[in-house]
Amino acid sequence: MPDTRKQEYYQKNRNKRLDYQHEYYHENKERIKRLREIKKESDPDWVEKQRRYNRKYYAKNKKQIRARREYLRKQREKSAGAA
Numbered sequence: 001m002p003d004t005r006k007q008e009y010y011q012k013n014r015n016k017r018l019d020y021q022h023e024y025y026h027e028n029k030e031r032i033k034r035l036r037e038i039k040k041e042s043d044p045d046w047v048e049k050q051r052r053y054n055r056k057y058y059a060k061n062k063k064q065i066r067a068r069r070e071y072l073r074k075q076r077e078k079s080a081g082a083a
Helices: 004-012 014-042 046-082
Strands: none
Touching: 004 014, 014 046
C-alpha cells in the first residue's frame, strides 16, 4: 500500500524537484559528458553493455512505460486544450 504522506510530499514538491534536476544538469553537463567519454575509453564494450541493459529493461517494463507515456500524452493534450 503506498504511503499517502510520501505521495503528497512528492506531488507537492514536483516542480521544485524538476527545477533542481534541470539546473543540476546544465551546471554539470560538460562533466557528465566527460565522464561518459572516460567510461567509453576505459571499457570499449561499455556502449554495447549499456544498450543491452536498456533493451532488457524496456522489454521487462514495456507495459508500464507505454501506459505512462499514454497518460502523459493525454495530460499534455488536456492542458493544451485548456490553454
